[in-house]
Amino acid sequence: MTLSSPENALKSLQTELNVLINQLPHLEHGKWIQRALAVLLRLTGEEIERLDWKILTASLEDMERAFQVFYPYRHIRKVTIFGSARITSDTPEYRLAAEFAHHLTQHGFMVMTGAGGGIMEAGNVGAGQENSFGLNIQLPFEGTNSFIEGDPKLINFKYFFTRKLFFLKETDAIALFPGGFGTQDEAFECLTLCQTGRSGPVPLVLIDKAGGSYWQEWDAYIHKHLIQPGLVSKSDANLYTITDSLDVAYEAINSFYRVYHSSRYVGEQFVIRLKSELLDADVEQLNRDFSDILVRGRIEKSQILPEETADETSELPRLIFHFNRRDLGRLYQLIADINQMGAASKAASHPEIK
CATH class of the missing domain: 3.40.50.450 (Rossmann fold)
Structure with a gap:
């Protein structure tokens, strides 16, 4: 059976996109561009309604404008x-x-x-x-x-x-x-x-x-x-x-944000970036007070992990631990304690700073 013109056009588009997608992994962010285009490519072969395409397109246009502005x-x-x-x-x-x-x-x-x-x-x-x-x-x-x-x-x-x-x-x-x-x-x-x-x-x-x-x-x-x-x-x-x-x-x-800078997951570890390094005694205190939110192991000091991408936070000291991903209220308490400890440590080191 001969394919109709729209079917031929769709098949040609899918072929061209597949060629393009296979070239993308070598580009910066290529992995994610590849995944995004692959989703669109898969959808071209699915039975979804015109309204679905309108929602998808308008959502992408919303995000495109916001990405560019911010x-x-x-x-x-x-x-x-x-x-x-x-x-x-x-x-x-x-x-x-x-x-x-x-x-x-x-x-x-x-x-x-x-x-x-x-x-x-x-x-x-x-x-x-x-x-x-x-x-x-x-x-x-x-x-x-x-x-x-x-x-x-x-x-x-x-x-x-x-x-x-x-x-x-x-x-x-x-x-x-x-x-x-x-x-x-x-x-x-x-x-x-x-x-x-x-x-x-x-x-x-x-x-x-x-x-x-x-x-x-x-x-x-x-x-x-x-x-x-x-x-x-x-x-x-x-x-x-x-x-x-x-x-x-x-x-x-x-x-x-007095001491806490930002945080993210790297693999299974939760990484907290700090504006200044905590004292060893303070980290020990955190381990005593917040052992309940750890899946295993301890809260430990670290520098940038090998898996992290170098950016403006690369030089910041870190705390890493296996967070249970459930007790977020307790995580906020941990951040508050970090900020108090870091501020107290800084004041002790520089008594002229009030």
Whole structure:
């Protein structure tokens, strides 16, 4: 039977792509380019609907735009600010969000918001255009705030899930102000990804106006209906900080990165990169206090592992261990202890530093 013209075209495309894919492993990142193209190639032979192709294409286009925008800023720490689009500019929450964002930029951070009104607008206003990103979702009833409109760091997403991917991928801290369904969704999404280890450890700060009860009542629900019945671990409360003080919010973010730099898995080992090396006695203390989160072995000092790719973190000292990948709340406690130990060690070595 003679193949129809579309079938011939598809077969020819598959042949050409196979030739291209076989040449890719020798390129930088060739392994991953090869895998991505191989997925698309396999799908050309599958029975999937037109809508499926539209979803796939629009998702890739969302990611393409975001990759391009964020790449020049990949080495600058960023803070995501979530909160209601309905909060007006004459409210304490709006003023707090703007002040918070401005303070962050004075300490080297950039700010990411959802690019809408309310708290998102306040975040962009406080940060200023130069230090702002807007990750806008295309909705019929909500536009982009005027402070980020037209900026090259404004990214328009078709899908919430691709937008959320970049909020978590690019951020080094998350601040949540009061809000509605969207803010609650973002709060629980962030907590879920941190609790399950699908996102790297970052500080989560839940900020209310002075004397406000929004997050305190939310926390009471968490303790009564999730922690007490055992639906989440007691230590999961360590994943977030609730405060009505901007000073506490700043400290929660700054202290998280006082000694801790970043982390990743290398094979089965969890690698924590540090800004300064811990004392041997401090590492021994960590082994005594956190043996419960180790699958086997001990927490040990290390330099860059042979399996790691050389980058800007290559010279940083490391701690390595076999983490059970389950007790993320305890991991946050470990990071807090590392930061306290490292700060104390630095102060002891340099008493003139306060």
